[in-house]
Amino acid sequence: MLKFEEVLSHPNNIGERSLKHQLFFRLPLFCSQNFNLDEILSSFLSYALASQVTFNWSLPIHFLNWCMLEPKLVHNMSPNIQEEMVKAALIQWSLMGFESIDAAGLLVISKYLPDCAWGLWKSREVMAAHRLVKCAPQTRSRILPNHLSAYEDYYIVSYTPGQWPSVGSQPIPL
């Protein structure tokens, strides 16, 4: 039996140090606020474990949602920082090369960014980099069906380069 908690409890705090790096490495704006990152990580970790978060690519979005409900943090959560967290999730997804080989891109809709959606298109050429894109409100409203709650986060995977599908959005996974 291999459990997350067992790995987290290894000596020298290597589990927490590693998580701290994974979570904050792509959040330079958030980190520039001079928060006590160890304290924040510890509180968020308790929440994430209790909520059965799976620590996958969507972790920065769960972190965003948690920050927005934290009285000590919410006032410092500028739209730029919120976008930074969504972009961090997209980048994390793009780094799992063997997990979604045929996907061309991923679009994320955050309940805290009502006027846009952020997407990432994988490169199609060897010497090109993946591309983060900000989508217009029309794209967001086309993808987010009316019956879905505006109080949740969604994602949609595209298998056609340059084209976000109109159907198939899913709630952000735990």
Next chain:
Amino acid sequence: MHFGVNLIAPQTFPVLECLIKEGHAHFCEIMLDNFIHLEPQKLKTLLGDIPCAFHMVASRFLEKDEIALATLAERIRKWCDDLNPLYISDHLVRFRDDLNRNLPFIAEPDYARGEHILFERVHLWQSLLQRKLWLENHASMTKRGLLQPVFFAKLLDATGCGLLFDVSNAHIASCNIDVPYRAWNAMHSTTRHFHVAGFSRMQDAPLLIDTHDAPLAPVVLQHLQQSFKHRDMKDLTCVIEFDVAASKALWQQTLVQVKDVIRC
């Protein structure tokens, strides 16, 4: 001896290409994770006549279900058909726990309790790939690594897979958890494929981490010298790994240093 340089991102290709064209290195080891979404022919065009090998980090072959693994293997076989790699290598590690949660850091499997399951998974992955798989020894940070050399010896016998011996990883494990470097002697003296890289010390902790971001440590150069002392170099490969934007000068200097140490 064929010296390799590792390609982890397209931006580093011009440096690699230069090192190979100038004769400092002979082949390019492609980190397949970062290119698998592309058409293999596109990379073939880029490489031209540069030979290549494939290295995988997160295939997650210990965890994926058989259908997902077969689908992935089919894609990788296409890459093999198109680019004819010198070898294909992977890591024997866990990325997720038994509840499917991503682990805080890559973990070694439980070698003692899971021996037969691990043998089966390696056997399965190798059969799906339809070629010999070379598995890299882990830079152990926890006590789980104590049994790694003993397990690998059994694994090679049981499955016919190969050991991709990472000299610096064996040194890191020897410092972190007291598994002597010599525990690998019988295996590294017969294997054909090697890795070597720089490492760092974790801040405020007595741990070494396999960071691939520093020049080679003198002790690792000594291990290299020892490992190649009585070997026929003809069919051996050794990749000098850098994971960050290493300058051509540093990479070239490291290649010269390694060649000097093993008198190649």
